[in-house]
């Protein structure tokens with residue numbers, strides 16, 4: 231009953247689902263909530279590659295707040311595109327950037343991670359495309375990962391000459407362990423879906439987006455006979471120390487990020503990386 235009345239706050243979209251956008255207009259993040267199950271699909275839709283800029287992160291952050299307020303039964307995070315889940319941070323947010331903007335940008339990324347990593351309801355990343363760096367971070371923040379075959383995922387920061395922050399690292403270590411993380415991070419390894427499945431970086435492999443989505447839905451059935459409160463509180467206890475490590479150090483983390491990206495060699499590297507992306511194509 232409570233869920234029904236909470237969900238009645240969502241504007242009706244089409245039969246059985248409710249659509250929501252924080253601004254009233256569907257933009258970079260589209261949320262639909264299934265009326266029967268209460269499960270929300272959060273679709274990232276910033277063409278061409280869902281790179282994470284300030285605007286996308288701000289929308290995602292406010293969508294997560296709304297889902298928390300509306301007591302969603304669960305979240306499936308996916309991409310509008312079958313090619314790329316998210317290309318990670320938009321390099322243009324780090325390359326030749328203004329201090330004011332970069333401060334807002336990094337704070338928004340911190341906020342999204344804190345909200346998604348700590349979301350009370352079950353969360354699934356339906357990884358229906360490549361997920362490098364910040365894209366991988368979003369997937370790592372969820373509780374369960376279903377990934378379409380023949381895609382790639384990983385924290386490749388060292389390949390760009392940058393150092394992944396502690397909370398990126400902790401998100402990976404908590405899933406694949408210290409040894410595997412050290413090797414992956416120091417080499418900037420991008421795993422194929424098959425490799426990621428083998429080391430537990432993803433939980434299931436899917437044939438295509440539709441298959442990944444239906445496997446994502448299956449995950450929620452695991453909690454059919456579990457008290458939502460007991461589930462949520464257990465998740466909070468398990469994740470608390472990882473979240474608090476950032477919450478208590480947000481300012482310091484922001485300063486470290488700004489110092490890191492301002493370095494001359496980092497700016498040069500980012501410029502070259504942008505150029506190389508323009509020349510290269512991955513299918």
Ligand SMILES: CCCC/C=C/CC(=O)SCCNC(=O)CCNC(=O)[C@H](O)C(C)(C)COP(=O)(O)OP(=O)(O)OC[C@H]1O[C@@H](n2cnc3c(N)ncnc32)[C@H](O)[C@@H]1OP(=O)(O)O
Nearest residue numbers: 281317318319320321360362363364392490507508511512
């Ligand atoms: C203390 C510092 C910590 C900072 C932490 C940083 C974490 C990060 O997230 S850094 C970003 C790392 N991201 C990457 O390395 C991914 C780079 N992109 C790719 O590998 C590929 O684009 C892809 C595999 C995701 C998709 O390949 P596909 O062939 O489908 O598309 P492309 O032709 O490569 O790209 C289309 C278009 O988009 C531009 N682009 C791609 N990624 C980014 C990006 N991260 N930021 C900005 N722009 C990006 C690419 O240049 C193409 O642009 P044009 O169409 O203009 O050529």
